[in-house]
Amino acid sequence: MTVMTRRTFGKLTLGAAGLAAPLVYSRNSWAAGKQIQIGIWGGSQGEFVKKRIIPAFEKDFDCRIVAEEGFTLANVGKMRATKDNPKFSVMFIDDVAIPICKQEGLIAELPKSDMPALANLYPRFGFDGWGSALAISVAGLFHNTEVTPPDSYAALWGPEYAGKLKLVSPKNTPSVFFLIVAAALKTGKPFAEAQYQIDGAFDKVAEIKANVQNLFDNGPQAANEVAQGQADIGLLELSKYVYPYTAKGAPVTMSFPKEGSFAGNNCQVLVKNGPNQDLAVAFMNRMLEPAVQKAFSEYAFTAPPVSGIEFSNETLKYLAYPVEEMDKRGLFTPDWEFINANRSAWTEKMNGIFAV
Amino acid sequence: MTATVSPWLKAIVGVILLIVVAPLVVPLLMSISDTAYIVFPPRGFTLKWYGEVLANPEARGSFLFSLELAAIVTAISLALGIPCAAGLTRYRLPGQDAILGLILSPLIVPLIVTGVALLQLFSLLGSRATFAQLIIGHTVICLPYVIRSVSASFVLVDRNLEDAAAIMGAPPHVVATRVIWPQVRPGILAGAIFSFIVSFDDYPISMWLADGDHFPVPLYLYTVIERSFDPSIAAISSLMILFALLLVLVIEKVFGISLARLAS
Numbered sequence: 001m002t003v004m005t006r007r008t009f010g011k012l013t014l015g016a017a018g019l020a021a022p023l024v025y026s027r028n029s030w031a032a033g034k035q036i037q038i039g040i041w042g043g044s045q046g047e048f049v050k051k052r053i054i055p056a057f058e059k060d061f062d063c064r065i066v067a068e069e070g071f072t073l074a075n076v077g078k079m080r081a082t083k084d085n086p087k088f089s090v091m092f093i094d095d096v097a098i099p100i101c102k103q104e105g106l107i108a109e110l111p112k113s114d115m116p117a118l119a120n121l122y123p124r125f126g127f128d129g130w131g132s133a134l135a136i137s138v139a140g141l142f143h144n145t146e147v148t149p150p151d152s153y154a155a156l157w158g159p160e161y162a163g164k165l166k167l168v169s170p171k172n173t174p175s176v177f178f179l180i181v182a183a184a185l186k187t188g189k190p191f192a193e194a195q196y197q198i199d200g201a202f203d204k205v206a207e208i209k210a211n212v213q214n215l216f217d218n219g220p221q222a223a224n225e226v227a228q229g230q231a232d233i234g235l236l237e238l239s240k241y242v243y244p245y246t247a248k249g250a251p252v253t254m255s256f257p258k259e260g261s262f263a264g265n266n267c268q269v270l271v272k273n274g275p276n277q278d279l280a281v282a283f284m285n286r287m288l289e290p291a292v293q294k295a296f297s298e299y300a301f302t303a304p305p306v307s308g309i310e311f312s313n314e315t316l317k318y319l320a321y322p323v324e325e326m327d328k329r330g331l332f333t334p335d336w337e338f339i340n341a342n343r344s345a346w347t348e349k350m351n352g353i354f355a356v
Numbered sequence: 357m358t359a360t361v362s363p364w365l366k367a368i369v370g371v372i373l374l375i376v377v378a379p380l381v382v383p384l385l386m387s388i389s390d391t392a393y394i395v396f397p398p399r400g401f402t403l404k405w406y407g408e409v410l411a412n413p414e415a416r417g418s419f420l421f422s423l424e425l426a427a428i429v430t431a432i433s434l435a436l437g438i439p440c441a442a443g444l445t446r447y448r449l450p451g452q453d454a455i456l457g458l459i460l461s462p463l464i465v466p467l468i469v470t471g472v473a474l475l476q477l478f479s480l481l482g483s484r485a486t487f488a489q490l491i492i493g494h495t496v497i498c499l500p501y502v503i504r505s506v507s508a509s510f511v512l513v514d515r516n517l518e519d520a521a522a523i524m525g526a527p528p529h530v531v532a533t534r535v536i537w538p539q540v541r542p543g544i545l546a547g548a549i550f551s552f553i554v555s556f557d558d559y560p561i562s563m564w565l566a567d568g569d570h571f572p573v574p575l576y577l578y579t580v581i582e583r584s585f586d587p588s589i590a591a592i593s594s595l596m597i598l599f600a601l602l603l604v605l606v607i608e609k610v611f612g613i614s615l616a617r618l619a620s
Binding site: 037041042043044046047050066067068069070074077078081082084085086087218220221223224227228244245248249250 | 392393394395396472475476479480482484563564566567568569571575578579581582583584585586
């Protein structure tokens with residue numbers, strides 16, 4: 001009988017690891033030495049992608065990923081400016097911009113056969129194959145914890161909120177959510193119908209002006225100001241900008257009035273004709289893998305777009321997950337093609353109303 | 357005879373200085389708050405935010421990269437700007453006004469437009485050299501500042517002194533170094549300072565041209581603000597204010613030129 005000593009065990013372990021490592025590397029050897037440039041978001045999501053996801057991916061594929069933090073409009077602008085000779089291979093943008101990118105020929109359809117992780121993607125976050133969501137935030141009200149928030153958006157138009165509200169700037173996507181709320185209140189219709197009647201709701205928008213202390217275009221900064229008591233309530237903002245402060249103990253949290261909430265879908269797209277598409281697709285697939293999605297969601301307080309992820313009850317306090325919970329909360333995603341066609345005119349009207 | 361300054365004037369200047377300096381004190385105070393988020397007035401006392409910033413490789417990397425970029429851009433802007441300013445002020449050239457207008461045009465066009473135009477150009481040229489692109493982009497916007505300030509100095513050079521030196525037998529290089537240089541030196545230094553600061557602070561050009569490996573401080577600050585609005589942001593701001601003060605002291609002590617003289 002052979003006795004396995006500690007030294008023998010160590011040798012066997014090293015030997016097994018030595019045999020397995022080449023298998024991992026040979027599987028991904030096609031990527032060795034390749035490099036791609038990707039445009040990601042800033043914020044806690046960008047931080048996690050840069051510090052955790054990319055280093056592990058680079059190690060597994062022996063490749064180089066150069067990530068540049070930005071935001072949706074700038075990332076779309078970069079794709080446009082480099083359309084004839086793309087510099088980026090993958091871009092992170094919000095769902096609002098996907099129809100625009102598709103129409104302008106900036107992005108390519110995802111090759112489903114090369115992305116096994118797409119199997120777990122909820123169909124509503126697939127955008128007909130032109131991208132995939134990576135994280136879902138919930139947009140609603142954020143308020144100081146010493147303030148009792150109203151259970152209906154309608155109350156925010158009341159005189160008791162005079163000068164106590166911070167309103168999202170027309171520059172930011174959640175301002176569209178505010179316009180839909182105003183249209184819903186004016187028409188008495190649900191968000192899905194009200195979004196098509198925004199044009200007739202600007203008198204309702206103007207009525208809230210007396211209650212608005214100022215407009216904000218930086219969510220984390222606005223959440224910080226509400227935490228300090230400079231305003232009672234902010235409307236509307238994505239949970240990913242507010243809950244990190246709540247979790248740190250700042251006196252600010254979110255509430256979701258009875259009319260419903262909005263889904264803020266952060267997505268990834270494949271740049272058309274971008275360099276090293278095979279590596280780009282592998283990276284996009286990695287972003288959707290369960291282990292990555294779980295860690296990513298727990299870090300940024302966003303819900304994953306894929307099924308089958310287990311979270312602790314503490315984490316689930318901040319997430320609308322799984323998809324049944326999203327439906328229960330009435331998470332609404334606007335018709336971005338219609339919104340995009342009208343948004344610049346609405347922005348001008350908003351600027352006209354709130355200009356000092 | 358020394359003119360006496362009215363106490364009213366002193367008071368007004370004091371109030372103006374207070375208004376200018378007071379906002380700079382606010383981030384200094386916020387940076388020592390022992391809270392997970394920014395509050396004013398600060399609660400508690402800690403220097404941990406400074407420790408976090410200084411220990412953060414991303415922050416250090418961005419700061420050092422911005423210093424390197426600004427120094428290279430300033431050197432190139434001076435190398436191109438001094439001869440250009442001398443030529444434009446000391447000689448009559450065909451199309452002189454058009455040349456000057458072309459050089460100064462980056463000051464007129466919004467920088468964000470210049471940035472996206474440069475990105476398009478580099479993309480069409482097939483360039484992937486991000487650092488070179490940033491140097492070119494920053495030089496485009498810094499050069500006008502150098503040329504403006506150096507041109508002003510050359511215009512004020514007393515030609516009679518040059519003629520006198522030449523008549524007394526001084527060769528051209530001696531006239532340049534002993535007569536012209538002392539007169540234009542403040543303008544060149546002012547141009548260098550402007551160039552360095554414009555490059556160091558630039559956001560709109562860098563936003564289009566930078567990448568993850570070449571990430572200047574203003575872009576880094578923007579991402580940090582989005583990540584978490586905690587007192588580390590105030591700590592970074594305070595360090596930048598201290599850096600600017602240090603720069604002023606170095607200019608005054610090492611180069612022996614006061615900012616008051618540059619501004620006059």
